[in-house]
Amino acid sequence: MCSDELMGVKTPISLKELNEIFPSYGFTKLMPTSSGIIDTTYIVHTDSTGYILKRYERDIPHKIELDIQLLNQLKSAGLNVPVCLDSKYGWFIYEKLIGKHPINVKSYHIQALARFMAKMHKETSKGKCRSNIILEDEVTESLKYVKANFFGYYKRFEFLKNFTHKHDAIIHGDIFKDNTIFNGKKIGVIDFIDSSCGTFAYDAAVALVGFDARGHHNYFINLFLKNYNQHAPRKLKKSEVIEKMKTAANFFALKRVHEYKNTKRARELLT
Incomplete structure (x- = not known):
């Protein structure tokens, strides 16, 4: 795997390790992202659902807590944002929104x-x-x-x-x-x-x-x-x-x- 593909990963994790941390999900696929240069981000899948897996590579526990609260507030207001579903040992599972990034702006x-x-x-x-x-x-x-x-x-x-x-x-x-x-x-x-x-x-x-x-x-x-x-x-x-x-x-x-x-x-x- 080329270095550009690992730009979004600072802390590697294997699919086996992930399932040991979150055994109730039954993850079947783990894909590193190429976006982001600060925090670790993976896209993970079960047989039916996609998620975002994150690890924050900064000592910002209070900021993470406020982020989760803000996302819940915005979601409750009807805005399409990804709330945090689970966390353990410094790993956070977020909803994966359906769709794609815009390329040509209309x-x-x-x-x-x-x-x-x-x-x-x-x-x-x-x-x-x-x-x-x-x-x-x-x-x-x-x-x-x-x-x-x-x-x-x-x-x-x-x-x-x-x-x-x-x-x-x-x-x-x-x-x-x-x-x-x-x-x-x-x-x-x-x-x-x-x-x-x-x-x-x-x-x-x-x-x-x-x-x-x-x-x-x-x-x-x-x-x-x-x-x-x-x-x-x-x-x-x-x-x-x-x-x-x-x-x-x-x-x-x-x-x-x-x-x-x-x-x-x-x-x-x-x-």
């Missing part, structure tokens, strides 16, 4: 995305959220690395040193295409583990960057806002979303330089 993707995010924000706005210091520390650490190793890029990213969020509520903060699943025109959203306090405008901006809105600029942004503002806890202005899109594109480009140790993946977001 209008119905943007409409479904906007409606999902509006309903999610309406739900998370019911509760309080805490400081965003972890995310701000991540920016500081990434800037330090890029300054030492990719100084030309550091000058571009330097403005992010004042990166902070006002705290509207909990946001996903990472809704790129590979964190969404479409079954026809029905959207599901996955990977909430790094959700944090933030602004709804920034969350929308990240999603629009992730869904190629810059290539269709006004049309996709207008379509998103038309659908989002019909259901959201507060309406977003186009000007604030466009401003946040610049921040979002540079933030994720910075993360890619830091995490992948090169600039190829970053340039995709900076063009």
